[in-house]
Amino acid sequence: MVSIISKLLGIFSKKFNATDSPEVDCKQDKNNVPPTRIGDLGEYKINIQLDQLPKKYRYLSDIMIPNPISITGFSQIDHIIISPYAIFVIETKNYTGTIYGSRDKDKWLINGKFPMVNPFNQNFGHIKAVQSLLSNANVSNIVSMVSFSRRCIFKVDLNLRKIQSNELIVYDTELSDFITRKQNVLRLLFNAPIYTEEKIQQMYDILSRNNITDKEIREQHIKNIKMNRKESESKSNFPASCENCGKMVSDKVRRYCLANKERFKGSIYCFEHQREI
């Protein structure tokens, strides 16, 4: 309990950074918490989940590693967990609404009308980047996980919810539970751990060493993504959701935000959150 409180205090004293996590819990809105603090709390919720994992697991959050096949040259990965039986690569999504999708479709739909890129295809690119960094570590068993907040309802391929699958869609609150269950399934399958503690440490070190922490490169990467998004969004009705609460916005709102570059810096906000910018 004490550690939770001290972490919360840490979050509130953390300096605001506009490029920080976009995860938000809308319920916090009512208390008029500034958007980034809401974002920090969303991120915090996932970190609590990760802290519940056994000590011998190692994890990295918000890491950016080189990826030659990505448009920006980098992949930004929300969370990587290295456990004795698998590496979990986790992509978190900040949408609100009903998520329709199946593994074989390139485009998924939010609320039946806003298209989004199949998050497993996106995470596949992240996994490739992780694999190429760990190419000497003889990596097998990578589990792709996509996490949504409880503001979403899943209407997806049921296989993506089955623990036997190496591609899993979960709610953020289920994250550690799914990882533990998956770990149990793999334990039965393999009998002995695939990765020793040394190996886990070695992979962790490689990933940390290659994590790009340079602020300028990170900011440039985010700019490139936004620019790229702006280009593709001007061509189609791409999913436009509020940067702070994930609520879907209309095409008119999207164009308004993108047109006001000075104020919104290429991000999109719902009416409510526009007022806070």
Ligand SMILES: [Zn+2]
């Ligand atoms: Zn919003």
